[in-house]
Amino acid sequence: xxxxxxxxxxxxxxxxxxxxxxDQILFDSMKSIIEKTYQSFGFISLDTPLIxxxxxxxxKSGGETEKQIYRFSKGDNDLSLRFDLTVPLARYxxxxxxDLNFPFRRYHVGKxxxxxxxxxxxxxxxxQCDIDIVGKDKLSLVNxxxxxxxxxxxxxxxxxxxxxxxxNNRKLINGLIESLGLLDKSVEIMRVIDKIEKVSKKDFKIMxxxxxxxxxxxxxxxxxxxxxxxxSYILSELDALKIQNETFxxxxxxxxxxxxxxxSFNLPQEYYGVDLSIARGLDYYTGTVYETSLLNYxxxxxxxxxxxxxxxxxxxxxxxxLGVGISIGLTRLFAQxxxxxxxxxxxxxxxxxxxxxxxxxxxxxAIEINRLLRGADIASEVYFEDDKFKNKISYVNKLGSEFxxxxxxxxxxxxxxxxxxxxxxxxxxxxxNDLIKKIT
Amino acid sequence: xxxxxxxxxxxxxxxxxxxxxxDQILFDSMKSIIEKTYQSFGFISLDTPLIxxxxxxxxKSGGETEKQIYRFSKGDNDLSLRFDLTVPLARYxxxxxxDLNFPFRRYHVGKxxxxxxxxxxxxxxxxQCDIDIVGKDKLSLVNxxxxxxxxxxxxxxxxxxxxxxxxNNRKLINGLIESLGLLDKSVEIMRVIDKIEKVSKKDFKIMxxxxxxxxxxxxxxxxxxxxxxxxSYILSELDALKIQNETFxxxxxxxxxxxxxxxSFNLPQEYYGVDLSIARGLDYYTGTVYETSLLNYxxxxxxxxxxxxxxxxxxxxxxxxLGVGISIGLTRLFAQxxxxxxxxxxxxxxxxxxxxxxxxxxxxxAIEINRLLRGADIASEVYFEDDKFKNKISYVNKLGSEFxxxxxxxxxxxxxxxxxxxxxxxxxxxxxNDLIKKIT
Numbered sequence: 001x002x003x004x005x006x007x008x009x010x011x012x013x014x015x016x017x018x019x020x021x022x023d024q025i026l027f028d029s030m031k032s033i034i035e036k037t038y039q040s041f042g043f044i045s046l047d048t049p050l051i052x053x054x055x056x057x058x059x060k061s062g063g064e065t066e067k068q069i070y071r072f073s074k075g076d077n078d079l080s081l082r083f084d085l086t087v088p089l090a091r092y093x094x095x096x097x098x099d100l101n102f103p104f105r106r107y108h109v110g111k112x113x114x115x116x117x118x119x120x121x122x123x124x125x126x127x128q129c130d131i132d133i134v135g136k137d138k139l140s141l142v143n144x145x146x147x148x149x150x151x152x153x154x155x156x157x158x159x160x161x162x163x164x165x166x167x168n169n170r171k172l173i174n175g176l177i178e179s180l181g182l183l184d185k186s187v188e189i190m191r192v193i194d195k196i197e198k199v200s201k202k203d204f205k206i207m208x209x210x211x212x213x214x215x216x217x218x219x220x221x222x223x224x225x226x227x228x229x230x231x232s233y234i235l236s237e238l239d240a241l242k243i244q245n246e247t248f249x250x251x252x253x254x255x256x257x258x259x260x261x262x263x264s265f266n267l268p269q270e271y272y273g274v275d276l277s278i279a280r281g282l283d284y285y286t287g288t289v290y291e292t293s294l295l296n297y298x299x300x301x302x303x304x305x306x307x308x309x310x311x312x313x314x315x316x317x318x319x320x321x322l323g324v325g326i327s328i329g330l331t332r333l334f335a336q337x338x339x340x341x342x343x344x345x346x347x348x349x350x351x352x353x354x355x356x357x358x359x360x361x362x363x364x365x366a367i368e369i370n371r372l373l374r375g376a377d378i379a380s381e382v383y384f385e386d387d388k389f390k391n392k393i394s395y396v397n398k399l400g401s402e403f404x405x406x407x408x409x410x411x412x413x414x415x416x417x418x419x420x421x422x423x424x425x426x427x428x429x430x431x432x433n434d435l436i437k438k439i440t
Numbered sequence: 441x442x443x444x445x446x447x448x449x450x451x452x453x454x455x456x457x458x459x460x461x462x463d464q465i466l467f468d469s470m471k472s473i474i475e476k477t478y479q480s481f482g483f484i485s486l487d488t489p490l491i492x493x494x495x496x497x498x499x500k501s502g503g504e505t506e507k508q509i510y511r512f513s514k515g516d517n518d519l520s521l522r523f524d525l526t527v528p529l530a531r532y533x534x535x536x537x538x539d540l541n542f543p544f545r546r547y548h549v550g551k552x553x554x555x556x557x558x559x560x561x562x563x564x565x566x567x568q569c570d571i572d573i574v575g576k577d578k579l580s581l582v583n584x585x586x587x588x589x590x591x592x593x594x595x596x597x598x599x600x601x602x603x604x605x606x607x608n609n610r611k612l613i614n615g616l617i618e619s620l621g622l623l624d625k626s627v628e629i630m631r632v633i634d635k636i637e638k639v640s641k642k643d644f645k646i647m648x649x650x651x652x653x654x655x656x657x658x659x660x661x662x663x664x665x666x667x668x669x670x671x672s673y674i675l676s677e678l679d680a681l682k683i684q685n686e687t688f689x690x691x692x693x694x695x696x697x698x699x700x701x702x703x704s705f706n707l708p709q710e711y712y713g714v715d716l717s718i719a720r721g722l723d724y725y726t727g728t729v730y731e732t733s734l735l736n737y738x739x740x741x742x743x744x745x746x747x748x749x750x751x752x753x754x755x756x757x758x759x760x761x762l763g764v765g766i767s768i769g770l771t772r773l774f775a776q777x778x779x780x781x782x783x784x785x786x787x788x789x790x791x792x793x794x795x796x797x798x799x800x801x802x803x804x805x806a807i808e809i810n811r812l813l814r815g816a817d818i819a820s821e822v823y824f825e826d827d828k829f830k831n832k833i834s835y836v837n838k839l840g841s842e843f844x845x846x847x848x849x850x851x852x853x854x855x856x857x858x859x860x861x862x863x864x865x866x867x868x869x870x871x872x873n874d875l876i877k878k879i880t
Contacts, residue, residue, distance in 0.1 A: 010535040016489040042791035042821025049456040072512030095450040351482035381482025
């Protein structure tokens, strides 16, 4: 240990993540399920540079981003690491506008960087898994409904426990605030509404009072937010509010249309619902907004959020591009699912079979079996090191592969090998011609 | 256009790459083939942070790296973007030493960053696809042979034109230089040898003379480098040189052993050979070295290189870890293959089928068909926008998907749709029950 004192610090940086093999395999399989589901809906992948011009990133964001961003210069260039996948999408679509077909359906799974103060559940480098449907000049509301179908399919395919996709329309809250003459306070009010799940009703009222809202305004907002139930009930209650405001009416109309389309996608009713308290604080969203949560795990918060926006590329080009999209923060979700033991790692190798030749003279046969398995799409490897047999079996056990194949003197002579099932310890002589069938 | 003058520069930075959809799909498929091949040999994936402590990266590299590295500070941290995947591997293995099983077989496909002067074929951000087998204290030479089998399988699976994997052992050249008493000039000599393919024989001699080598030394080096032919011929010629040097003898022994093992892996003989001029300039390599080139495309250079090293983690921990590995520079390879038209893009969507409802009343049926196809693992999408039929068909043509499904008034009534084969233009009415069969 003494010798190590002068060595370099190799610990992973605070706020950054790296996984051990078994966890990495599980993480990769989740990532792959998400990607494949996105593809099955016809979304094409995008992979933009991790480094962008700082002016590109900062033109679209406020002071909070500026503080968190990783910014540096190289030569004459003022550069930054991307902090989300939406700004790169906007830049990409602007730059390649003439080469793309609209509606442009893209997914992007990649790392983003935010130099936040490290704290539980916050990462400085993490994966986002985004989809967006970007329209030119217009985009049918049926797309907002399809996004729900994608969310549903992703989490079904991930085999997560019961979840609910909550949908709302930003124009409802915006219109309500407008109708109360509180437009100048809308940002602050949204921020309070975003906290409704986290504070008591009493505290919630106090927070609104602190914004100098009248008792009547507070009571109207509370009445609006307290509308809960199945979708048709919520829609009729919203009608019954009779709020005379164009924005509100437009939002209600949009929400009705989206919900009508959702029916065509045949989602089981228990998997989605309207939640009027979803505000998605960002100014960016202008219509439909989504959040998704696991029913029995309140602590996790939203595992997939997004919404519709009217102006994707305003600061880049003069085209009217609008869209709807969602993002899954996979690094965080993975950590949460692990902490709650909702997902469990299995093995620390892709190899289903590890072949153990007793000694060098068995290498040839081991390699032959290895090739045979690979040809049948069965990942496998040979343990080639000169070691005690006990250590070879221990290697297989530690990696957790399903089978080992033992090749000793006896197995050299004839066309068979010894197959050991590592789960139950059973060992049997198997003819090489039957091996693939035995294993699959 | 005037309005755009004040807009932000959205062009991708020089030296950085982003692809249009059709190219991206092709790139992703190559990446996926490489990953799957690595997995089939039992390599497990690793995914380390893109940001490392600068001291970690710089402890293992010379001045050239320091100039090229993207370095910045955040808070008190002196940080850099990784410039390869080997240093992160060394750090990872050091940090997680007690949790890993050796030999540790890992692959890593990820982006690395080098702030080089942009020039043709040089990228500042590019993908590397690495595998390494890391041993603790020892690692059988059969692993060096297996790496050849992996290289062979990767390029076979990528369906590249004929290629050759060239193998050498660094100890041969090192020993030769030692035997000539030129150890103090070995770095310079290696650098010249690395250029042998690029210069004339005359210039090559001049470059060696410029290092003040005696005529006899130059002639010995040239004689060594001129040994070409099949592997058994080369090995016997090397024996015949009768060079009295321990390093040389050890290298020859290692090369013979590796070639003996390669036979067990059953690689077709025309796919590999010994090439004594492969030096892989880096000090890092200490034994077997590899390069791979496409037979009929000299301009491309090595498409996969690597070798064996004796000391992976010396500056991090006091363990003896050694290994053997290779790297494919996928971003560069992809660009070269495209430029030479060796690979061609096909379509700009994962969707095999695009469903075209005539109007909103057909949305329900379109969505139903969409779900049916997805359930049969056929990626598909619906074109929902209100548009002329001509424009809908043009969308399908531009994306290049194989089929479109047309749903009009007639198709609403009964249990059929109209299927259009986009390649030959054929159109037919298909019963929905037969649809999957028709398409697959």
